[in-house]
Amino acid sequence: MSEMMDSFENQFVNMEVQAEFMENTMAGSTSLSTPEGDVNHLMQQILLSNSANSNRKRLLRSRNDPSSTFLRLSL
Numbered sequence: 001m002s003e004m005m006d007s008f009e010n011q012f013v014n015m016e017v018q019a020e021f022m023e024n025t026m027a028g029s030t031s032l033s034t035p036e037g038d039v040n041h042l043m044q045q046i047l048l049s050n051s052a053n054s055n056r057k058r059l060l061r062s063r064n065d066p067s068s069t070f071l072r073l074s075l
Helices: 003-035 036-064 066-074
Strands: none
Touching: none
């Protein structure tokens, strides 16, 4: 029984090493095959989208804020 458990443990360790190697290999190949220009363009799109969402939220908050209504009416 002890030998069987040792064998199982060794196989499990080998499997973990192989899985980690495959994971690292896949991650490396993905980053190498994506053109840098595409990545930069995507990051720019995300930045613009987040900025638009922030501006929209800020505008909605200011519309719902009674003090900003007072300021608009007093101008």
